[in-house]
C-alpha cells in the first residue's frame with residue numbers, strides 16, 4: 553500500500569517508517585528536517601521516497617499526499633516550551649499544517665489519515681485516570697494546537713467523509729529520541745545527565761507522574777489504527793496504563809546505571825501533575841497490546 557508519513561525523519565516518525573517498510577509498504581516521507589534528522593532514516597533510506605518540504609505549504613503537502621491511500625500525520629513542532637515562546641509558529645505548523653494535510657488528502661483521494669495527537673489536550677481538566685470521554689482543557693499553546701487539529705480531523709470526517717483517526721500519545725520514549733535538544737523529553741535527558749555523572753533536575757517535588765509509553769507501542773497502535781474497520785472520526789488514548797513518578801524514574805535509572813544520583817529540584821510552571829490512561833477505548837476495540845507490552849518491559 554502507498555503510505556505517506558509526515559515528520560517521518562523524526563523520533564516517532566522514523567520508527568513508524570521502519571516498521572512500515574519492514575511490512576512491505578511503499579513509503580513516502582514529508583519532512584523539513586527542522587527537528588528530524590536524516591540519520592534517523594539510514595536503515596531505510598534506500599527503500600523510501602523523500603519529499604523535502606514544509607507542512608505550511610499546501611503545494612508541497614499535496615505533492616507528498618498524491619496517490620497515498622493512508623497518511624500518518626506525525627509532523628509537528630512538538631514542544632510545549634517552544635510553543636510558549638513562539639505560539640504563532642506552533643499554530644501555523646500544528647493547525648495550519650494539519651489543515652493542509654486534510655485538504656490535500658480530500659483533493660487527492662486519500663482514504664484514511666491517522667493524526668498524532670497528545671495527552672496534553674486534557675491539561676488541567678478534572679478526572680483521573682484520563683478517558684477519551686473526559687473534557688479537554690489545554691494549558692499550553694502546543695496543546696491548544698493539537699486540540700484544534702483534532703477538531704479539524706473530526707470535521708473533515710463529517711464534511712468530506714475522510715476516515716480520520718486521532719491517537720492521543722502519552723509521554724513517548726525509546727530509541728532515537730533526541731537527548732540534546734533544549735526541549736528534550738525527561739527520560740533521554742535524565743539518562744544523558746546521569747551518564748555524565750551529573751544530577752538530573754526535577755521541576756517540582758518529583759511526585760508528579762507520567763504514563764511513559766514505549767515508541768514500539770505507539771508504532772503498533774498506528775498500524776492497528778490503519779487496519780481497524782469503522783473507526784473514522786474516532787479518538788483513542790495511546791498509553792502504557794501505568795504511572796511512574798519522576799522520583800521513581802530517577803531511582804530506576806540509578807539502579808540501572810549503578811551510579812548514585814540525587815536529583816536537584818527546581819521550580820517552573822505550570823507542570824501537568826500526572827498522566828495515565830487505562831486505554832478503555834482501544835481495549836474495547838480489541839487493540840490491547842500483546843502483554844507484556846514494550847512500555848511495560850522497558
Ligand SMILES: NC(=O)c1ccc[n+]([C@@H]2O[C@H](COP(=O)([O-])OP(=O)(O)OC[C@H]3O[C@@H](n4cnc5c(N)ncnc54)[C@H](O)[C@@H]3O)[C@@H](O)[C@H]2O)c1
Pocket residue numbers: 558559560561562563564565582583584585586587588589605606607608625626627628629630645649668669670671720721722723724725737
Ligand atoms: N514524543 C512524545 O512524547 C509525543 C507525545 C504526544 C504527541 N506527540 C506527537 O507525535 C508526533 C511526533 O513527535 P516526535 O516526538 O517524533 O517529534 P520529532 O520532533 O522527533 O518529529 C517531528 C518531525 O516533524 C518534522 N517537522 C516539524 N515541522 C515541520 C514542518 N513545518 N514541515 C515538515 N516537517 C516538519 C520534524 O523535522 C520532525 O522530523 C508530533 O506530532 C508530536 O506532537 C509526541
